[in-house]
Amino acid sequence: MSLTYKGAGVDIGRAADALGRVRERIARTKRPEVIGDVGQFGGLFASPGSDMTLVATTDGVGTKLELARLLDRHEVVGADLVHHCVNDALAMGAEPLFFLDYFATSQIEPAVFSRVVGAMADACARCGTALLGGETAEMPGMYAPGTYDLAGFLVGAVARDKVLGPERVREGDTLIGIPSTGLHTNGYSLAREICARVAASQGGTLKDVLTAERSELGGHSLGDALLATHRPYLREFRSLRDAARVGAIAHLTGGGWEGNLPRALPAGLGAVIDRGAWEVPAIFRVLAELGTVPEVDQWDTWNMGIGLVVIVPESDAAAALRVVPGAVAIGRVEAASGPRRVRWAA
């Protein structure tokens, strides 16, 4: 029998069909700097001036994908991918300009694809970010049927003299924490393993565990809590930038507190955090208890309720707190030595 590309499991037309379903939502992300149309070999975007610095970042959403698939909540991971990239860019002081996505699967299901990429487009539009291009790959045999992976790429820009970073941070500066909506997009392999163990011990399915209502979660299910959208901090970033002299920002993602906060601190300095300054959300407490997760592993894996830490001079802290609802002063910058630079206040 003769073989064709379609026969080998790859259907170019299917990708085109899937893309056609979201074309209008992608078009709504267009900014004045975007030149020409989708379909070229590269997306075109008018360069900002040479007084600007480009900020480029790439992210995935990890195994939260598996939960989204299991519970048929594909929109969540599409929005997550954009928000994760936007938050990484603003951590450097940048406004987002444009975004590209990579969507890989065994065989495109146009209905699923359009939900994921449509949600990406909507998230881009809300963040004022052009969805400038993407790659859709059918890789039969490499991905299990129904599974897919996502990667996002975002370029933003910041005035050259406004780039945030450790060199702007001083001992005594105040750390402002802004709440997360949950795990965001990190630590899901641990969360899933915990849920899987619970399922095994109860003799039920993973889906049962994820969909059962729980009083500790205010009647919500683990699945609801785990599939909260990774929150974008763009509005809060803009308010803070206008109200205070922001020195550096840490986006608390993979690696939790110790893995991210030091990236915003210069050598020789660390942070002391008062964990009593906010209440750790129930989802983290429930997961930690169900998995008997040691405290150090909780804080080295999850954001524990704070998604973004913004560092400002002590004299600007009050102004900063005023402009961001829900923000709390969680600690300050101090001298530090040794391998761990985040210290918990007694």
Place this chain on the structure above:
Amino acid sequence: MSLTYKGAGVDIGRAADALGRVRERIARTKRPEVIGDVGQFGGLFASPGSDMTLVATTDGVGTKLELARLLDRHEVVGADLVHHCVNDALAMGAEPLFFLDYFATSQIEPAVFSRVVGAMADACARCGTALLGGETAEMPGMYAPGTYDLAGFLVGAVARDKVLGPERVREGDTLIGIPSTGLHTNGYSLAREICARVAASQGGTLKDVLTAERSELGGHSLGDALLATHRPYLREFRSLRDAARVGAIAHLTGGGWEGNLPRALPAGLGAVIDRGAWEVPAIFRVLAELGTVPEVDQWDTWNMGIGLVVIVPESDAAAALRVVPGAVAIGRVEAASGPRRVRWAA
């Protein structure tokens, strides 16, 4: 038993170790525009002036990954990823500026990771492209053990009035073809299916089929031919840009001729191609024969020996051919109607 992130299969330290092995090779890709160090939330790059247009592209390498893994040739796909992106950018007229990668796997094997990402870094260095950042994701359970996927993201720049594209193409223009090194990074699901069928019919393994020496391939194996590196056309692009008025460029990737050449042509125009102008390389003939692949599917899937098609005014064709060794005039632009815009000369 208590659970940790490590216990759930994700080891942040392993990723850091893997990255440490290639840090020096990444450092060698640094350009003067790169600001600061790796490890921040986003890579920083001085913006080109506002007289420039940014060109952004994202690509994967498809299921060539599976062959690279089977035959332990991980370097190939690392270089492929960079070259694919570079070629897409130059198809718009752009020089590459910086590159970011996404590497996702079940559990990082530092030895494999450093071979893949090291090869990416070396390819970036050769193309004068800064490797500005990347995301390394461990997703246990989502990827089968030992498998990984890659996505690349590249930003280039071109003077605003030098962007290439269909609007610069006229009826009668000449098409210049530049040879490929093989399948590059497209049509591997078909190629793999063909090889798998041969293995099944011979009662051998896929690896046997891929490693057997073949007289039709000049004594090389199918694996050798299929794992030739996707060729970068940067040097040829620069020579052509200096020697001729290039109108548009088509990078022949997924979708073969009909899927890509029309992207370089304005509405109402098509291309007539003289397939006698070059010899289709043996690997395509061997695959087509082994799989009894219909001719239309061969040309709609593979590049058939031409990786880049450059469109120049007829009066510039001789000059263009002079500066690129191996380039051949393969056809011209003509009026076209109907769904297919690539016509084969009788």
